[in-house]
Amino acid sequence: MIICQKFVFLHLHKSGGTFVNHMMMKCIPKATRIGYHLPYSEIPDAFRALPVLGTVRNPWSYYVSWYHFQQGQAKPNPLFRVCSEDGSLDFSATIRNLATLCEDDARIDRLKAAFPHTFVNHGLNLTRTCIETLRGSGLGFYTFLHDRLYAGAPEPKILRMETLRRDLPGALPGLRGPEMMLVRDFLQSVPDLNVSDHRPYRDYYDPQLRDLVGRVDRSVAETYGYAY
Numbered sequence: 001m002i003i004c005q006k007f008v009f010l011h012l013h014k015s016g017g018t019f020v021n022h023m024m025m026k027c028i029p030k031a032t033r034i035g036y037h038l039p040y041s042e043i044p045d046a047f048r049a050l051p052v053l054g055t056v057r058n059p060w061s062y063y064v065s066w067y068h069f070q071q072g073q074a075k076p077n078p079l080f081r082v083c084s085e086d087g088s089l090d091f092s093a094t095i096r097n098l099a100t101l102c103e104d105d106a107r108i109d110r111l112k113a114a115f116p117h118t119f120v121n122h123g124l125n126l127t128r129t130c131i132e133t134l135r136g137s138g139l140g141f142y143t144f145l146h147d148r149l150y151a152g153a154p155e156p157k158i159l160r161m162e163t164l165r166r167d168l169p170g171a172l173p174g175l176r177g178p179e180m181m182l183v184r185d186f187l188q189s190v191p192d193l194n195v196s197d198h199r200p201y202r203d204y205y206d207p208q209l210r211d212l213v214g215r216v217d218r219s220v221a222e223t224y225g226y227a228y
Contacts, residue, residue, distance in 0.1 A: 006174030016161035059217035069196035078114035140216030
């Protein structure tokens with residue numbers, strides 16, 4: 001979460017937020033980071049009236065990026081370890097477990113035991129209370145992250161990750177000329193950040209998993225015009 005004078009940026013997990021964070025901290029005077037992956041509900045009262053800016057990505061792409069990023073870590077996070085059975089499951093089985101986590105009481109219990117009681121401002125930054133709200137919700141994991149982050153925000157401006165470089169300049173309220181020049185230079189010169197190494201996302205899905213993600217993450221896909 002970054003507080004600027006004219007707006008607040010909320011960082012949705014693996015949806016271009018690291019790139020936007022770096023841009024804001026480098027280009028926008030008085031931008032202040034006050035937490036990591038914190039939801040709208042955690043915005044201090046003094047800044048609740050500010051417009052909210054955020055990002056989103058194709059849900060099918062999200063799961064591929066998440067899986068390969070965690071698979072490449074020397075110490076994957078508890079979510080990956082629980083959904084992949086400590087790395088023993090392949091992509092399809094792991095993502096089935098993650099996408100349907102809302103239906104899996106045993107895995108949610110294991111995650112509650114592994115997650116902290118309070119926000120730690122790194123990684124996913126989900127608490128035991130956060131993951132409990134997923135239980136029985138019927139939401140795919142990415143939709144859960146999306147809804148949790150933006151819940152309560154009045155008319156947030158949410159940009160698709162796939163067109164961030166094009167859309168960001170027009171979505172930043174209140175920037176003066178010199179600041180906007182810095183933003184445009186950043187967007188033109190800085191490569192994507194925090195990316196994982198993988199093939200195009202469609203290479204990883206069988207028809208059953210494709211349709212499963214389409215079902216559990218339907219609301220995000222339909223709201224932002226995503227399709228497989």
